[in-house]
Amino acid sequence: MTTARRNAVRQALAGCQGFRSAQDIYADLRADGSKIGLTTVYRALDALSDAGEVDVLRTDSGEAVYRACRTEEHHHHLVCRDCGRTVEVAGPAVEDWAAQVGADHGFSDITHTVEVFGTCAGCAAR
Incomplete structure (x- = not known):
């Protein structure tokens, strides 16, 4: 199911060239006036990842970072x-x-x- 918050996360990732952390995405959304919570950002990223819309990788430090998939x-x-x-x-x-x-x-x-x-x-x- 698509939600407005998931769409907001999807749009935030669409403009990014590299991978971004959930905290970075959260900060961008909040700076743009969104009332979204960090937990909601994580849930949206998980759902988008499960749907194959988002690439996820772990950095050398173990942090998960995200990027909109460019290919299926x-x-x-x-x-x-x-x-x-x-x-x-x-x-x-x-x-x-x-x-x-x-x-x-x-x-x-x-x-x-x-x-x-x-x-x-x-x-x-x-």
Whole structure:
């Protein structure tokens, strides 16, 4: 079910290029006059993530950060540690590897999460 608050979170993410924390999204919404609560932001992000509308990844410090999905296809992310620039990448070798590791150990219905972090060319040049 779509709610006005979920739409507000969706719109807040639509204008972002990189990943944002729930607290950042909450602060942006509050600065724009929204009366939304932080718990509601987390619930909306969970619902949007479950629906495949939002990408979620964990930073090196373990914090969950969010970004509007740019594609409906399964993909991974290459993320700049400095500026947050994110590139969606396909990983057929990763898909094959995950399936093989699962099969080698008798597992089925394999899923995985792979994120790659580095420094983009623009940040490296600075």
